[in-house]
Amino acid sequence: MCGIFAYLNYLVEKDRRYIINTLLTGLSRLEYRGYDSLAVNGDKENEFLIFREVGKVAALRAKIESQSTLDMNKKFLSHTSMAHTRWATHGQPCEKNSHPHRSDPNNEFIVVHNGIITNYKELRTILEKNGYLFESDTDTECIAKLAKYIWDNHAKGSKPTFTTLVKAVCKELEGAFAIIVKSTHFPDEVIATRRGSPLLIGVKTQKKLKVDFVDVEFGGAEAPAAVAQPKGNSLLAPINPSHPPMQRSQSRAFLSDDGMPQPIEYFLASDPSAIVEHTKRVLYLEDGDIAHIDEGELHIHRLRRDDNMSTMRQIQTLEMELAEIMKGSFDHFMQKEIYEQPESVVNTMRGRVNFDTRTVTLGGLSTYLATIRRCRRIVFVACGTSYHSCIATRAIFEELTEIPISVELASDFLDRKTPIFRDDVCVFVSQSGETADTILALRYCLERGALCVGITNTVGSSISRETHCGVHINAGPEIGVASTKAYTSQFIALVMMALQLSEDRISKTERRNAIIDDLCRLPQVIKETLALDNELKQLSRESLVKQASLLIMGRGYQNATCLEGALKIKELSYMHSEGILAGELKHGPLALIDENMPVILIMTKDSLYPKVQSALQQVTARKGHPIIICNTNDSNIPDKYRTIRVPQLVDCLQGLITVIPLQLLSYHIAVARGVNVDFPRNLAKSVTVE
Ligand code: UD1
Numbered sequence: 001m002c003g004i005f006a007y008l009n010y011l012v013e014k015d016r017r018y019i020i021n022t023l024l025t026g027l028s029r030l031e032y033r034g035y036d037s038l039a040v041n042g043d044k045e046n047e048f049l050i051f052r053e054v055g056k057v058a059a060l061r062a063k064i065e066s067q068s069t070l071d072m073n074k075k076f077l078s079h080t081s082m083a084h085t086r087w088a089t090h091g092q093p094c095e096k097n098s099h100p101h102r103s104d105p106n107n108e109f110i111v112v113h114n115g116i117i118t119n120y121k122e123l124r125t126i127l128e129k130n131g132y133l134f135e136s137d138t139d140t141e142c143i144a145k146l147a148k149y150i151w152d153n154h155a156k157g158s159k160p161t162f163t164t165l166v167k168a169v170c171k172e173l174e175g176a177f178a179i180i181v182k183s184t185h186f187p188d189e190v191i192a193t194r195r196g197s198p199l200l201i202g203v204k205t206q207k208k209l210k211v212d213f214v215d216v217e218f219g220g221a222e223a224p225a226a227v228a229q230p231k232g233n234s235l236l237a238p239i240n241p242s243h244p245p246m247q248r249s250q251s252r253a254f255l256s257d258d259g260m261p262q263p264i265e266y267f268l269a270s271d272p273s274a275i276v277e278h279t280k281r282v283l284y285l286e287d288g289d290i291a292h293i294d295e296g297e298l299h300i301h302r303l304r305r306d307d308n309m310s311t312m313r314q315i316q317t318l319e320m321e322l323a324e325i326m327k328g329s330f331d332h333f334m335q336k337e338i339y340e341q342p343e344s345v346v347n348t349m350r351g352r353v354n355f356d357t358r359t360v361t362l363g364g365l366s367t368y369l370a371t372i373r374r375c376r377r378i379v380f381v382a383c384g385t386s387y388h389s390c391i392a393t394r395a396i397f398e399e400l401t402e403i404p405i406s407v408e409l410a411s412d413f414l415d416r417k418t419p420i421f422r423d424d425v426c427v428f429v430s431q432s433g434e435t436a437d438t439i440l441a442l443r444y445c446l447e448r449g450a451l452c453v454g455i456t457n458t459v460g461s462s463i464s465r466e467t468h469c470g471v472h473i474n475a476g477p478e479i480g481v482a483s484t485k486a487y488t489s490q491f492i493a494l495v496m497m498a499l500q501l502s503e504d505r506i507s508k509t510e511r512r513n514a515i516i517d518d519l520c521r522l523p524q525v526i527k528e529t530l531a532l533d534n535e536l537k538q539l540s541r542e543s544l545v546k547q548a549s550l551l552i553m554g555r556g557y558q559n560a561t562c563l564e565g566a567l568k569i570k571e572l573s574y575m576h577s578e579g580i581l582a583g584e585l586k587h588g589p590l591a592l593i594d595e596n597m598p599v600i601l602i603m604t605k606d607s608l609y610p611k612v613q614s615a616l617q618q619v620t621a622r623k624g625h626p627i628i629i630c631n632t633n634d635s636n637i638p639d640k641y642r643t644i645r646v647p648q649l650v651d652c653l654q655g656l657i658t659v660i661p662l663q664l665l666s667y668h669i670a671v672a673r674g675v676n677v678d679f680p681r682n683l684a685k686s687v688t689v690e
């Protein structure tokens, strides 16, 4: 939800200007999240300078540049710094609620945090009773205060190590978090840890790393046992002072040939897009990992011993390019991503669909196909746009595989404690792979023994790592909060999965071939649809921008397009919009129709065409003037209707095309209304809290 970024240089001299610029650029890559702040070392020993600003990163940059007393040329051979961009969960977006949050005016402990601490009220009450004064309305501040409380409760001479202290803090925290902690007691050291929120570490060295992994250290140290306090208050108990000190093995990867630490830079972030321009060598932290960076070395400890967990963290190579996350000549990321669809759909199919032999091979599923084919039912679980991609493909999945499918919104799935069994296959669809509700649903299904399959865009994300198998949709990074190219790629990935699962069904051959042939036409057909852009821009300005509401109707395969189109309109233009299943019109929504209610009707040529024609009549009989999305070759539509004509594809793929005019319309309405398209209010790209 929030974004965090930290930069450490060790034996690599950098001036303050470089450090601040690195932090600001890191924040700007995460900028779709919100309200920004950063902390760097001051001029005096153990002094941190903290800058905060509400709004865009540019405002924070301007604020820092206006500090005439700040020596930007001051050099640091080794330095640790951190930055944060905040999406308000607790407290208003304002300076006092911006991170880092501190333990006290001397900044003994400062913390940046992504996620949500669900027991912060209880912690805050106890800490306040113990005399710790809070300065913000956030849940995060209790982390910094808690660290100081535990520290203060230890007599001089028996103070815990930094790692032991953070372990003790984490043991008291409930909820999801990725945090980075810095302390005046441990200058130039940093601790980063996560539970449920993403965090990765980029590593940059001049010489090649000796090995491509970091060993997890369990030495001496389970998390310190809390000693019960008097009056039954076991929370916030001091660490047992007799606890043995943490053992430290050397991180082989970071040593030079003579065994000495080598010059090194570390980039910590909640998202790889903030790291990729500095280094492609990254290490993803697992839940419960406590990463400690000290004197150029990275050590990873575990909060608790877990025998099922690997004892190594691989240093991987990021495959994304900086250019992939830049806007290029487009005005907004969303616009760029809509226009990328002719290529992104090809990337989703590349190496997987053979159009000559009409076969599909999803490498990630190959060893699981037999199990999936044998399952009792398939349960799709997702949120928002990803959920719509499941709705869009459910019918073709059922038709080809003949396996019953249910489609679930992750939050509702969890609320209902849906029964899940060992012979179920659960498919988790998520662009980010970090959506909290979807991850919780995944863990719920893992516990019940179901085979869990991921459909994700983000390699290395939690869902990609925690599922048994899956398919990366390979759409490339999606930065705009409104999901566009990920939708079409998820749609295709699910269709490919159904095609592969049904490859042994002779009776489906003709149907499968028709689908594969049209998948081949897809890039060209998307290009033709994008050519409607000017017409759609005009339509949005003439007929839609000033409206208070917009209904989008259709049925069958187009139901998902209606839901997805309405979601795009809502989230981007803040206009009320509803996707309506045309078959439901007479059961209520028809009452909304009069000569003033704007309606878009999707009426493409498939087996339900006559039924949608009847919906058109119902609407016009109530003086409605629907705009009709229809096929280019449809000559049945009277001239009196305004039409948006799109190329025809086989029925189950048509939704890939009908959604594009709605993506473009929502984009143009938002631009015309002066709304910030890439950062709609109150929304975040990655919803990492429940
Ligand atoms: C993989 C490689 C790709 C290479 C291709 C060549 C990766 C990420 N992909 O692609 O670079 O060109 O082989 O054969 O290395 N998975 C999950 N959950 C998910 C998504 C994926 O567990 O949500 C697993 C898959 O089961 C698989 C692995 O991740 O084991 C990679 O998946 P995917 O990228 O879809 O596989 P390929 O298309 O075979």
Ligand code: M6R
Binding pocket: 383, 384, 385, 386, 429, 430, 431, 432, 433, 434, 435, 438, 481, 482, 483, 484, 567, 568, 571, 685, 686, 687
């Ligand atoms: O990353 P995910 O696909 O799991 O995200 C799910 C939803 O939060 C997301 O699709 C959301 O609905 C989009 N902002 C809609 O455009």
